[in-house]
Amino acid sequence: MTLLLEEGKNAEIKANSTYAIVAITKHGVELARKLHSVLQTGDVYYMSKFEKGDEENAGIKMFDGSVRLLLPSLFQNYKGIILIISLGAVVRMIAPLLKDKKTDPGVVVIDDKGEHAISVLSGHLGGANELTREIAELIGAKPVITTASDVQKTIPVDLFGKRFGWVWESADKLTPVSASVVNEEHVAVVQESGEKGWWTYDRPLPDNIKTYLGIKHALEAKPSAALIVTHRNLQPQEEAILENGVLYRPKVIVLGIGCNRGTKSSEIESVIENTLTELNFSIKSVKAICTIDLKKDEEGLLEIVKKFGWEFHWYLPEELNTIPLQQPSETVFKFTGAYGVSEPAAMLYSGAKKLEIVKKKSGNVTISVAVIPFE
Template sequence: MTNPYAVVAITKHGVAIARRLLDALLQVDVFYPSKFAQGDEREFGIHVFEGSVVQYVPKLFQSYQGIIGIVSLGAMVRMIAPLLKDKKTDPAVLVIDDRANYVVSVLSGHLGGANDLTKQVAGVLGAIPVITTASDVGETLAVDLLGREFGFEIENFAKVTQVSAAVVNEQRVHIIQEAGERNWWKYKKPLPSHLQVFETFESARKQLFDAALVITPRLLTQEEEDTFLANGVLYRPKVVVIGIGCNKGTSALEIEQVIQTTLAEAELSMMSVRNLATIDLKKDEPGLVEVCARHGWRLDTYTAAELNTIPIPNPSDTVYKYVGAYGVSEPCARLSSGASEWVVEKVKSGNVTISICLVNA
């Protein structure tokens, strides 16, 4: 596997279509039977195989983000049926007919990206894209994709299917958004009237609803969970920025424990952390680098001069003596988040100092 998508053909016409896709798309590996080899497969990195395609599909299913099969829909369904696990892990699967008239999204239309890939491939071939996902057909909100381009993460995935049904069946759905990017509605038409957006739980309570979408970095109270998540989906936007300072050699375990404890005390979710920020002298600190790698967080760094441009409530002459800045965690959190205030000004625990800000706060 050198690219995210595999194109598989089994007929002479299918091979011609596969080669068209190889020319037009930069992210595909092409596979077809050796009996249709044209002699230039090695030059173009095309894979040829012997025997039936059925024996190769399981490996492709496990290795690629998506499979583009130039086969019948029925044949593809039979091949992938024993391999299916769940919508969070199954790859995108689509099929193209032998004359490239239609491109059909078969599996993982949303999370796997099959619907978008179907549109892209159909555009290349001049074919008709066939997409049957209700939210796409009806141009309405896709519950499993809300805010995905901004990094929103779903905390309670088990509720997605039933809340999606409420959306497409035009039941009353409340969207309570306390933080995060607001431009998640992707269609040119107005938001449907059965979807109502609220900035607070208090305002959302005043109207009856059948389902809820909650977007917040905050840990909910039990009462809020009972009320809004009984038939609701909870999204964690990436809005928490942690300014951090630590002594040389501080372990990743200690850093992580201080982060977890401080976030819990501030009633904020670990899933909403966007990044850590520190002074440039600490950019290669092993413990910080390991924690960021473990959680997929980026590490923003700033010079002492940059840090000293931010007025802080707890300046330290001792810190200035060693690093040239009057503080590290506090100004780092402000600079990285763009916030004007701190959610947590400064917490020192052992070898670690932490400050927290919210993006756009």
């Protein structure tokens, strides 16, 4: 199949992979085919005049017309775009397509001889830096990455904790805080929960980045910027730390839930929100809902985890009964074979020795809350 690219019309393409690999020269086509064979993922596009006859079987797509007309569709359909085209031409062609670094795809440029792989766009959030390194290793090219935090081997503020699933409370201060990091200003890091393995370089933290036991201590040190990692909502006296700070939400809250059959998702969601507000916890830090195997097909629970992207885990009664309970229930045992549902489910998943809320009954819902221990 050959795509006919025309002015004023977006190319109708179907993405079968995460990445698009595009070439417009003879040598570029050979490189694109090589990269396709070793990358194990990627849809290849090249001009039909370089047809070799095996494109259909290889899943390669050809096009007629200017590659510039292909790019709008690629931007809409792929996470990353690998262009074997000169850097200057790429910059001119993608400029009208740029919207926001949080949504633009990662763009990597490779020269015609495959000597350099260059991270051009969305190096962090779009994954272009990581993709550049991967491509360079696969084809024996030199990776070219100019992002300051990567060059200096310091904390990339917009990627901090991303591999663990941490999310920002707000992206408003990402740019100024990043500037403080790379300009070697005093940056405070306060972590109250979440994974500890966020520093991945084989050297100590840079001298300008200091860790503090709490927000109070960090405020007293008067840093230029701050990175705060916590599942709780800050107190009014603590919020000054965010004047030039980013608040990260680690996935550490585990909700144990039991409910009557047929309980609507809206009721379950309301109980969750009210409970987290009572605890002063952020819903963005919820990691999972846990329950008993009898509820593994409960529509209300399934709708909630799908809406928020949370994990959903259920346990057999004998697994739940391995956890000593403060409030074992003979009634629950009679109907389920377990002496409790929400409490032991939350403790089993989280590994916590105590619960933030042991058991709260609200309408058709029973909820327990645990926080994955931070040691």
